[in-house]
Amino acid sequence: MSRSIFQLLVICLLAVGVLSCDQADQAVDAALRVGMDPTYPPFESLDPDGNPTGVSVDLAIAIAKDLDRPLEIVPLPFDGLITALKTNKIDLILSSMTANEKRRQSIDFSEPYVRTGLALLTSKSSTIEGLDDLKKPGSKVAVRLGTTGEAFAAAQLPDARVTTLEDNAACVMEVVNDRVDAYIYDQLSIFRYHQQHPDTTHALLKPIQEEFWAIGIAKGNDELRSEVNTALSKIRKSGHFDELADRYLAKEKASLEAMGVPFIFVREEDAGATE
Amino acid sequence: MKIEAVGLTKRFDQTEALRGIDLDVDTRCLVLIGPSGGGKSTLLRILGGLDTPDAGRLEIDGKALPTEAESLRDFRSANGFLFQSFNLFPHLSVIENVALPLRVVHRQSPGDAAVTAEQSLTGFGLGDHLQKQPAQLSGGQRQRVALARAIAHRPSLLFLDEPTSALDPEITGEILDLIHELIETGQQVVLSTHEMGFARAVSEHVAFLSAGQILELRPTSAFFERPESEAACRFLERLSRYN
Amino acid sequence: MTDETVSRRTFSPKHLALGVAVLGGLVLLCWVVFSRLHYHWNWSGIWEYRKLFISGWLLTVAISVGALIVSLALGGVLAAGSLSPNSIFRWLARGYIELVRGTPLLVQLLIGYYVVANALALNNHFIIGVLLLSSFAGAYLAEILRGGIESVAASQVEAARAVGFTPAQTYRHVVLPQAIRRVLPAMAGQFVSLIKDSSLLSVIGLEELTQQAKIANSATYSSLEGFVPLAIGYLILTLPLSWVASQLERKFRYED
Numbered sequence: 001m002s003r004s005i006f007q008l009l010v011i012c013l014l015a016v017g018v019l020s021c022d023q024a025d026q027a028v029d030a031a032l033r034v035g036m037d038p039t040y041p042p043f044e045s046l047d048p049d050g051n052p053t054g055v056s057v058d059l060a061i062a063i064a065k066d067l068d069r070p071l072e073i074v075p076l077p078f079d080g081l082i083t084a085l086k087t088n089k090i091d092l093i094l095s096s097m098t099a100n101e102k103r104r105q106s107i108d109f110s111e112p113y114v115r116t117g118l119a120l121l122t123s124k125s126s127t128i129e130g131l132d133d134l135k136k137p138g139s140k141v142a143v144r145l146g147t148t149g150e151a152f153a154a155a156q157l158p159d160a161r162v163t164t165l166e167d168n169a170a171c172v173m174e175v176v177n178d179r180v181d182a183y184i185y186d187q188l189s190i191f192r193y194h195q196q197h198p199d200t201t202h203a204l205l206k207p208i209q210e211e212f213w214a215i216g217i218a219k220g221n222d223e224l225r226s227e228v229n230t231a232l233s234k235i236r237k238s239g240h241f242d243e244l245a246d247r248y249l250a251k252e253k254a255s256l257e258a259m260g261v262p263f264i265f266v267r268e269e270d271a272g273a274t275e
Numbered sequence: 276m277k278i279e280a281v282g283l284t285k286r287f288d289q290t291e292a293l294r295g296i297d298l299d300v301d302t303r304c305l306v307l308i309g310p311s312g313g314g315k316s317t318l319l320r321i322l323g324g325l326d327t328p329d330a331g332r333l334e335i336d337g338k339a340l341p342t343e344a345e346s347l348r349d350f351r352s353a354n355g356f357l358f359q360s361f362n363l364f365p366h367l368s369v370i371e372n373v374a375l376p377l378r379v380v381h382r383q384s385p386g387d388a389a390v391t392a393e394q395s396l397t398g399f400g401l402g403d404h405l406q407k408q409p410a411q412l413s414g415g416q417r418q419r420v421a422l423a424r425a426i427a428h429r430p431s432l433l434f435l436d437e438p439t440s441a442l443d444p445e446i447t448g449e450i451l452d453l454i455h456e457l458i459e460t461g462q463q464v465v466l467s468t469h470e471m472g473f474a475r476a477v478s479e480h481v482a483f484l485s486a487g488q489i490l491e492l493r494p495t496s497a498f499f500e501r502p503e504s505e506a507a508c509r510f511l512e513r514l515s516r517y518n
Numbered sequence: 519m520t521d522e523t524v525s526r527r528t529f530s531p532k533h534l535a536l537g538v539a540v541l542g543g544l545v546l547l548c549w550v551v552f553s554r555l556h557y558h559w560n561w562s563g564i565w566e567y568r569k570l571f572i573s574g575w576l577l578t579v580a581i582s583v584g585a586l587i588v589s590l591a592l593g594g595v596l597a598a599g600s601l602s603p604n605s606i607f608r609w610l611a612r613g614y615i616e617l618v619r620g621t622p623l624l625v626q627l628l629i630g631y632y633v634v635a636n637a638l639a640l641n642n643h644f645i646i647g648v649l650l651l652s653s654f655a656g657a658y659l660a661e662i663l664r665g666g667i668e669s670v671a672a673s674q675v676e677a678a679r680a681v682g683f684t685p686a687q688t689y690r691h692v693v694l695p696q697a698i699r700r701v702l703p704a705m706a707g708q709f710v711s712l713i714k715d716s717s718l719l720s721v722i723g724l725e726e727l728t729q730q731a732k733i734a735n736s737a738t739y740s741s742l743e744g745f746v747p748l749a750i751g752y753l754i755l756t757l758p759l760s761w762v763a764s765q766l767e768r769k770f771r772y773e774d
Contacts, residue, residue, distance in 0.1 A: 010583055010587075013576070013579055013580045013583055014580055014583065014584050038733050038736075038737075039732055039733055039735075039736035039737075040736060041736060041737050041739070045733070045736065045737045046567075046570060046733050046734075046737060047737075048566045048567050048568070048569055048570065049569055050569055050570050050573060050725075074723060075723060075725060075729075075733075076723050077720060077721055077729075080721055080722075080723075083628075083632060084723075087632050087636060167732065168736055169732075169735050169736065169740065169741035169742070170741070172741055173741045173742070176741075192739060193739065195739075196739045323680070325676070325679060325680060348679075348682055348684065349682075351679065351680060351681075351682050352681070352682025356680035356681075358673070358676070358677065358680070360673060362673050362674065362676060362677035362680075363677070364674070364677065364691075364692055365696070366695050366696050366699060366770070375691060376681040376682065376683070379683065379687055379691065380681060380682040380683065380687075424681065
């Protein structure tokens with residue numbers, strides 16, 4: 001009796017596994033598959049019930065609505081996003097991805113929707129106050145694998161000792177434990193991490209390198225690209241971005257504006273000029 | 276049984292274990308003796324169907340020994356083979372060691388196999404050890420289980436390859452007694468052994484092998500009273516020196 | 519050659535006290551180490567995300583069970599192939615085993631997912647993940663099994679022949695039972711590795727336990743808290759497995 005219960009349990013578990021994964025449709029009017037790495041709140045995250053939530057999720061919803069296609073969010077690790085786009089596992093990358101030259105060799109980007117930059121989370125004992133200090137020999141920095149911070153360190157900081165880690169949290173811990181002088185990552189995250197660790201970190205929010213985030217699209221898929229750009233334009237004009245800012249990024253907005261750093265969402269008038 | 280062989284040859288790598296053996300004997304119990312490495316085991320294994328000769332002809336009871344795998348297997352299953360080192364199945368219980376071949380090879384029903392196995396084992400004094408593992412038995416007990424396994428299906432021929440060489444001297448007698456009983460009740464046997472007293476007591480014919488050849492093949496009493504070959508004389512003298 | 523039954527290990531109160539003391543010492547050590555980290559622990563956030571941990575754990579269990587079964591079957595087939603008298607089967611099996619054992623699992627997952635699965639038009643991530651993980655573990659299991667089979671003494675095969683077993687019967691009744699008993703500890707170790715290796719399946723988008731822990735960590739801006747339920751989640755799976763394996767091993771033990 002207990003043996004057949006066990007077998008039943010095994011079958012149920014396997015069924016759960018099989019059914020919990022969606023099949024991707026091949027038809028043209030199919031869902032808009034948007035890939036993102038849900039480990040980056042408040043842009044990409046999951047709520048306690050496991051549903052995608054955040055700025056990028058709301059943006060994806062708005063775009064899908066404009067394109068009149070059902071939305072499917074596909075969670076993937078960040079450094080797998082480009083490959084997934086290239087092998088047609090997803091249609092768009094909407095994951096706070098910086099549009100840079102290197103990535104443009106593999107994929108196309110929409111017009112940018114966020115203007116931000118690389119900032120520094122520095123440790124308590126570090127004397128670093130800006131880019132020049134970073135460039136001094138012997139400085140120790142942490143960067144996250146596959147990000148523009150990593151590329152920046154490789155290109156601009158040849159004399160620094162660079163620790164490359166895959167996990168965001170691990171990079172923060174390097175700073176908190178005073179094992180590196182600074183973590184090079186994007187502005188908004190640095191702001192939040194400093195809030196988490198006020199006693200053990202400083203945040204230098206003035207960008208050492210400006211970056212633009214855009215939506216990734218498979219190379220050559222010009223039709224989808226122009227559709228997305230049109231949708232972005234409409235969303236900007238409707239003031240939706242301001243709503244998102246208020247909902248998710250109120251503190252950041254206040255802090256950055258107080259510092260005189262322009263808040264992140266690209267204005268309609270700047271849109272064409274920044275590509 | 277009637278054993279007829281002509282020119283049996285068997286080679287292992289570079290050594291010739293059997294060099295053209297001829298055999299013609301009609302007997303109930305044949306014993307093979309001789310110095311180690313002389314070919315006793317090899318000949319016994321060929322007679323028992325465990326190895327096939329490289330050359331030569333072999334007939335037992337008028338039927339040629341099959342060379343094809345399946346028929347040879349049938350030949351083996353109709354007979355019984357006892358090894359020097361027992362070769363019991365260590366992961367099975369004592370009774371299962373005997374009953375499994377009965378079920379799988381001889382197609383007996385589980386009930387019949389169990390009964391037959393129990394009978395054989397009890398006949399050898401192992402009635403209290405049926406559920407034990409071989410590792411829990413002494414050497415003598417293990418050989419008795421092996422013997423029970425070999426005869427449970429009432430084989431026509433029983434082959435014994437130095438059945439007591441791996442046993443303590445005190446235990447040897449027990450096993451020899453059991454084998455003697457079997458022969459008395461009519462079991463046809465071919466065996467190889469170093470126990471000359473036993474060989475003399477139970478066998479009808481003796482084959483003396485040395486260096487891959489049969490030097491003498493004679494009725495038992497005649498051989499032991501007066502061996503004809505010098506090699507046999509020397510061999511027997513060496514064995515009896517300290518006995 | 520003994521007449522004794524297999525000895526039993528008993529738990530005395532002394533053993534229990536010793537175990538508690540060691541465990542207590544470890545906990546104390548962890549507490550001292552972590553307290554020097556200047557870290558603000560945020561346990562409520564992790565508790566809030568418990569659904570994620572549970573769903574991730576269930577998926578890890580489903581993956582592990584599926585991969586366990588399939589890898590065992592594959593391992594058996596590969597072991598048989600690598601021992602086959604047919605040289606084509608042998609070369610195929612051994613080639614596959616060497617290839618899989620010689621390359622990192624991550625590489626196999628990525629190539630398998632992006633190249634092979636695309637070519638075969640397979641879309642269900644769970645099935646792909648289980649198959650890839652099984653293909654990996656199966657090769658290791660095959661080597662373990664082959665070693666076990668080869669270690670069964672030739673005299674056992676002799677005895678089986680003498681008794682009249684066919685080759686198939688010899689394998690089934692004599693060789694395999696002994697081989698499996700011998701390799702149980704190694705196989706259990708392989709299964710434990712398999713459960714832990716399932717965490718790599720996040721690269722192909724499976725939301726198993728490790729991935730969910732990372733998500734919960736970042737959603738609550740924690741660095742470490744999420745890893746505690748993660749470790750516990752894996753231990754819940756691996757400890758019983760090790761225990762069952764050692765029980766089986768003890769049950770089947772015999773002297774050769």
